[in-house]
Amino acid sequence: MTYFLQQLINGLQLGFVYALIALGYTMVYGIVRLINFAHGDVFMIGAYFGFYLLGRFKLPFPLAMVGAMLGCAILGITIEKLAYKPLRNAPRIAALITAMGMSLFLEYFTSLKFVFGPNYLAYPRPFPIVNFNLGGVTLSNIQIIVFGVAIFLMVVLQIFVAKTKTGMAMRAVSFDKQTAQLMGIDISRIISITFGIGSGLAGAGGVLYGIAYPQINPFMGVMPGLKAFVAAVLGGIGIIPGAMLGAIIMGVVEVMTAAFVSSTLRDAVAFGILIIVLLIKPTGILGKPAAEKV
Amino acid sequence: MKRLATLRSIVIVVAVYVVLQVLISLGLINPYWQQILSFAGIMAISALGLNLIYGFTGQFSLGHAAFYGIGAYAAAYLSKSIQSTNPLILLLGIICGGILAGVVAFLIGLPILRLRSDYLGIATLGFGIIMKIVFDNADAIIPSLGGSRGMTGIPRLTSFAWVFAVFVLGIIILRNLVFSSIGRALVSIREDEVASEAVGVNTTKYKTIGFVIGCIYAGVAGGLYAHLYSFLHPSNFDFLKSIDVLLIIVLGGLGSISGTIIIAFAWTFLLEGLRVILPEAILDWRLVIYPLLLIIVMLIRPKGIFGGREIKFLFPKPESFKTPINRSETSK
Numbered sequence: 001m002t003y004f005l006q007q008l009i010n011g012l013q014l015g016f017v018y019a020l021i022a023l024g025y026t027m028v029y030g031i032v033r034l035i036n037f038a039h040g041d042v043f044m045i046g047a048y049f050g051f052y053l054l055g056r057f058k059l060p061f062p063l064a065m066v067g068a069m070l071g072c073a074i075l076g077i078t079i080e081k082l083a084y085k086p087l088r089n090a091p092r093i094a095a096l097i098t099a100m101g102m103s104l105f106l107e108y109f110t111s112l113k114f115v116f117g118p119n120y121l122a123y124p125r126p127f128p129i130v131n132f133n134l135g136g137v138t139l140s141n142i143q144i145i146v147f148g149v150a151i152f153l154m155v156v157l158q159i160f161v162a163k164t165k166t167g168m169a170m171r172a173v174s175f176d177k178q179t180a181q182l183m184g185i186d187i188s189r190i191i192s193i194t195f196g197i198g199s200g201l202a203g204a205g206g207v208l209y210g211i212a213y214p215q216i217n218p219f220m221g222v223m224p225g226l227k228a229f230v231a232a233v234l235g236g237i238g239i240i241p242g243a244m245l246g247a248i249i250m251g252v253v254e255v256m257t258a259a260f261v262s263s264t265l266r267d268a269v270a271f272g273i274l275i276i277v278l279l280i281k282p283t284g285i286l287g288k289p290a291a292e293k294v
Numbered sequence: 295m296k297r298l299a300t301l302r303s304i305v306i307v308v309a310v311y312v313v314l315q316v317l318i319s320l321g322l323i324n325p326y327w328q329q330i331l332s333f334a335g336i337m338a339i340s341a342l343g344l345n346l347i348y349g350f351t352g353q354f355s356l357g358h359a360a361f362y363g364i365g366a367y368a369a370a371y372l373s374k375s376i377q378s379t380n381p382l383i384l385l386l387g388i389i390c391g392g393i394l395a396g397v398v399a400f401l402i403g404l405p406i407l408r409l410r411s412d413y414l415g416i417a418t419l420g421f422g423i424i425m426k427i428v429f430d431n432a433d434a435i436i437p438s439l440g441g442s443r444g445m446t447g448i449p450r451l452t453s454f455a456w457v458f459a460v461f462v463l464g465i466i467i468l469r470n471l472v473f474s475s476i477g478r479a480l481v482s483i484r485e486d487e488v489a490s491e492a493v494g495v496n497t498t499k500y501k502t503i504g505f506v507i508g509c510i511y512a513g514v515a516g517g518l519y520a521h522l523y524s525f526l527h528p529s530n531f532d533f534l535k536s537i538d539v540l541l542i543i544v545l546g547g548l549g550s551i552s553g554t555i556i557i558a559f560a561w562t563f564l565l566e567g568l569r570v571i572l573p574e575a576i577l578d579w580r581l582v583i584y585p586l587l588l589i590i591v592m593l594i595r596p597k598g599i600f601g602g603r604e605i606k607f608l609f610p611k612p613e614s615f616k617t618p619i620n621r622s623e624t625s626k
Contacts, residue, residue: 035412083589090596097544100537101588108581226423226533233416268427271420275406278417282409 015251020205021228024198030238040225046206076199236284343511352484357422363531365391365513388517395513547598
């Protein structure tokens with residue numbers, strides 16, 4: 001039983017990191033209907049920003065976090081302006097291929113020797129690890145920080161989207177782009193803000209991933225990126241609470257499979273669940289059924 | 295008129311083959327480049343299959359490499375366990391690879407082809423990743439498949455002549471399929487699934503037919519691939535390999551046979567050519583330049599380099615097909 005609870009906590013830790021990436025996927029998909037494959041690489045670059053800010057510039061952890069988020073937000077907005085905006089009225093597959101190209105570019109460019117280099121790097125520890133014992137289950141201060149930061153950011157995001165004028169504009173654009181434009185919403189600005197927020201969250205996820213699983217390399221974003229995207233689909237793509245729910249399910253299932261079944265099957269079970277959920281409810285767990293139009 | 299067009303196509307095919315064989319026998323194409331040429335042909339066969347699934351039928355698949363891998367492993371297992379270097383084993387291998395890929399595609403396709411556009415893409419992506427894990431752990435059930443250590447000792451049977459023959463056969467079958475009544479049904483599903491169902495097209499049946507045939511192409515290509523390098527590794531069939539095939543058909547223009555073929559060859563030779571052209575010091579830049587080119591091409595020609603057009607004299611249309619078959623784009 002304590003073993004199960006311990007694995008549940010480990011699963012939640014992974015799930016919250018996935019959730020921070022999945023939010024960016026789901027917001028971007030909700031607004032421009034693009035699977036932004038480069039998002040996992042923005043997450044990776046966030047981890048590297050954290051690496052340099054913590055390790056080289058010796059910044060305190062909260063400042064490094066904010067720095068990585070800002071850096072990623074700027075990167076995300078730049079990618080959108082350069083690569084996706086010109087294709088807004090092109091066939092959707094063109095933007096998808098461009099996103100894939102952007103992903104490969106970020107991976108291979110950052111693994112050049114004068115950028116980040118291709119090797120694994122050990123992540124700096126900004127503070128010593130402290131373990132708390134709660135009736136046989138250990139909870140480390142890293143896990144508390146991961147939970148705390150992730151929940152804080154999600155609450156802020158939820159309030160931002162639900163209560164502010166920009167958040168309302170974002171919801172309007174994702175509901176109906178043309179009508180939103182007729183109501184005087186600057187679509188380009190909203191899309192930029194969405195990319196900025198999504199990328200910033202991915203940057204935060206990158207730093208948290210770095211301190212929780214302290215090894216980084218330029219290809220670290222590929223699998224977490226795919227899984228976070230799958231998590232967004234699982235919860236219902238375009239729906240913010242859905243992304244959180246899906247990501248937590250993905251993280252817990254992955255860790256539980258590794259702990260109780262076999263660690264080689266951890267991805268197979270996660271993706272198997274995805275296929276089954278899609279077959280039963282194609283729009284995801286929290287998704288609303290879409291009407292068919294001729 | 296029709297006979298003349300067919301004759302012209304035959305002459306072109308024979309001429310291309312003779313020229314390439316002469317170049318090979320004169321030693322102008324060395325074995326290394328022969329292998330690249332064969333690989334390009336294999337990519338073209340696989341891409342033709344995906345073009346049938348996505349370009350003509352409009353079913354978004356991100357798991358093509360899984361079927362390519364199924365074909366490769368099936369064919370390799372067969373020829374490795376028979377232990378003979380008779381070239382006919384290759385024929386048997388690619389037939390078995392194609393059939394197995396087709397059967398798996400049928401079993402997977404029946405449930406998941408109900409999904410639309412991006413959701414289908416995600417489900418096939420999930421299937422592709424699951425198959426990669428199966429290849430990684432295949433040695434637990436059949437030791438000779440090698441699992442994550444890779445499969446070695448496959449006889450090197452694929453020659454350029456074999457690839458060329460299968461490639462030409464693949465083009466002929468695809469071209470005739472697209473201009474048949476089945477092809478019309480597939481294109482109608484791409485244009486508007488609900489409307490084509492309303493006029494009596496059995497969409498489930500035709501989507502499954504298109505998907506299975508496309509995956510058979512992938513399986514056959516995989517069988518040829520297994521016997522080209524005589525080594526298989528699960529990482530040859532991961533998610534990125536599905537994307538490679540997808541970008542070939544998108545760059546070539548969805549629903550364009552000639553575009554797919556030209557881009558399949560151009561893409562393979564570009565990747566290999568960069569290896570030759572770039573000086574040693576900046577060889578690391580090869581995979582930086584390639585995605586940059588990809589992004590630039592997409593920004594300049596978002597509908598593919600040929601924009602869905604065919605090269606007319608290579609692909610004569612039957613007289614009865616006056617309406618264009620590949621004008622509109624797939625997903626709305």
